Amino acid sequence: MGILYGMVARGQVVLTEFSATHTNASTVARQILEKMTQGKNDSNSSFSHDRYIFHVKRTDGLTVLCMADDASGRRIPFAFLEDIHQRFVKTYGxxxxxxSAYAMNEEFSRVLSQQMDHFSTDPNADRLNRLKGEMSQVRSVMIDNIEKVLERGDRLELLVEKTCSMQGNSLRFKSQSRRYKNTMWWSNCKITVTLIFLLSLIIAYALFSFVF
Structure with missing residues (x-):
């Protein structure tokens, strides 16, 4: 149900009010105003009446009052009262x-109706819950980022392992190439020496045949 009634008054002079239900909220609100005007200090108060709670915020002689069901607690109604107080002062100064009485009612009663509905139905109207929701979203993003970093770390480790493996293979390839090159060099040397030896024999045989 949420916030069902709202009022703004200067002393006992009601400047605007709005009720979303048929109750005696207006009568009870005036009784509360009579009690509140006996004191001059700024204050926040709550009064229970039947199934409802009347919440009152008094600042600089201006009283903002609302009636809400018990399930609404105190945080949301007082957030509503603070919002209405700021809007009213900013609008009329x-x-x-x-x-005079009800001088702002025609215009501002619509604001009361709109904000009562907003604070009763919109989850974002509760600043604390909204902050908790935003913190939860930030936490989810942080966890997601951490998981991505860890996953990236795994990929980096795998890349390092592959790089090390490639470097090892490269070193082995160079070593094998060097051994193969040395083997081929010795093989070429042996072939060259053998050819020189055979060529020497052929030349010697030819000279020997020519002489004799």
């Missing part, structure tokens, strides 16, 4: 001090 000094005119608040001399305004």
């Amino acid at each position: 000094r005119a608040i001090q001399s305004a």
Whole structure:
């Protein structure tokens, strides 16, 4: 159900109010105003009445009041009261001090209705829960990033292993190539020596035949 009634008053002079349900909220609110005007200090108060809780914020002689069901707690209703107080002061300024009863009702009752619905139905209206949701999203992103970093680390380790393996294969290839080159060099030397020896024999045989 959420917030069902809202009011803004200067002292006991009601400047605007709106009710989303048919109850005696307006009557009870005026009784609360009579009690609140006996004190002059700024305050935040809550009063229970039947199944509902009346929450009151008094600042600089301006009283903002709402009625909500018990399930709404205190945080959301007082966030609503703070929002209404800021909007009302920003909209009317000094005119608040001399305004007559219900002078702002035609215009601002629509704002009360709109914000009552917003704070009653929109999860983002609860600043603490919204921050918790944002922190949860940030945490999820951080976990996702950490997993990506770890996964990237695994890929880097695999790449390093492959690089080391390739370097090892390259060294073995160079060593084998060097041995093969040496083997071929000795083989060529042997062939060259053999050819020179055979050529020497042929020349010697030819000279010997020519002489005799």
